[in-house]
Amino acid sequence: MFITFEGIEGSGKTTQLNRLAATLRERGKNVVLTKEPGGTPLADRIRAILLDSGSVIDPVAELFLFAASRRQNVMEVIRPAIARGDVVLCDRFTDSTLAYQGFGRLLTLDRLRALNDWATDSTRPDVVLIFDLAEELGLTRARSRNEEAAADEGRFELEDLRFHRRVREGYLALAAAEPRRYAVISAEGTADEVYARMMDVLESRLR
Numbered sequence: 522m523f524i525t526f527e528g529i530e531g532s533g534k535t536t537q538l539n540r541l542a543a544t545l546r547e548r549g550k551n552v553v554l555t556k557e558p559g560g561t562p563l564a565d566r567i568r569a570i571l572l573d574s575g576s577v578i579d580p581v582a583e584l585f586l587f588a589a590s591r592r593q594n595v596m597e598v599i600r601p602a603i604a605r606g607d608v609v610l611c612d613r614f615t616d617s618t619l620a621y622q623g624f625g626r627l628l629t630l631d632r633l634r635a636l637n638d639w640a641t642d643s644t645r646p647d648v649v650l651i652f653d654l655a656e657e658l659g660l661t662r663a664r665s666r667n668e669e670a671a672a673d674e675g676r677f678e679l680e681d682l683r684f685h686r687r688v689r690e691g692y693l694a695l696a697a698a699e700p701r702r703y704a705v706i707s708a709e710g711t712a713d714e715v716y717a718r719m720m721d722v723l724e725s726r727l728r
Contacts, residue, residue, distance in 0.1 A: 522727070523603055523644075525614040528652035529689050530678055531662030532708045533715060537652065538610050540716050541723070545608055553602040556612035558587055560594035572674035580626045584633070587618055588640040595641045603644075615641060616649055616695060621677070624691025625684050646702070648726055650719060651692045654708040656685040 524541075526534040535556075542552045558568040567590040570576055571583065578586070591614070602609045615637040623630045663678050696703035704722045708715055 522648075523599070523609045523611070523646045524648045524650065524723075525611045525616065525646040526650050526652070527613060527616050527620070527692060528708060529654060529656055529659045529685055529692070531659035531664075531666065532652035532654045533662070533712060534650070534652045534708075535612050536712055537650075537716060537719050538612050540712075541719065542610055544720070551605070551607040553598065553607045553609045554612075555594055555598050555609065557594060557614055557617065558590035560590075560599075560611075561597045564590040564593045568674075572676050574673050574675045574679055576676055580622065580628060583626075584618065584622045584628065584636070587622070588636055591615070591618075591637075592640045595644055600642070600644060611646070614646060614649075616651075616692070619695060620688045620691040624694070625680070625688040627687075648723070649696075649703045650722070651696055651703060651705045652708040652715070653689070653693065653705050656682060656689050659689075659708075660685060 526538045528534045538554065542554055545552050557564075558571050559565045567586050571578070571586055571590070594611075599609055599611065618633050618637055619630060622628050623633050660678060660682070664675070693705065696705045704726065706715065706718050706722060
């Protein structure tokens, strides 16, 4: 089982990923956690470039860096774990490219889909959880989080509100086009409330 966690900045998806991992392990499942960009030593170095607020990156170069990081993660972590029968939980995956570089940066979606397929050998999640939140609230949360973090990973939070609105609208458009694979979960409220919504979705999808 391969489940990915998506959403705008500050949507709380990482918190819910870690909570789900703990729940599944309590139920006796072997769980592998990974993230994008990152997940391997090489991909983590690429992550440092991509998310550093001081990095100035051409949109197409940005796209290729994400694809390179993703390829390493798929080949070293995700595909082997799926082959072993583990549950794989990934913090962002190919849908982030469609939402951020496609809807956000306005790059051509068909090209992005082709690149995603090439980079992943057409590896696709069984379930995509999209944590939906008003972009103003998400940015406020994300910027507060970054002020407390040791590492500088705030490059995308520097984008204007229009960019983040396009990203959010992109996620919702992807979910509307393929409702069997995507689930939109309201990220409003407390972490416990969001967790309960997520578990309701997963219990029904995986029953």
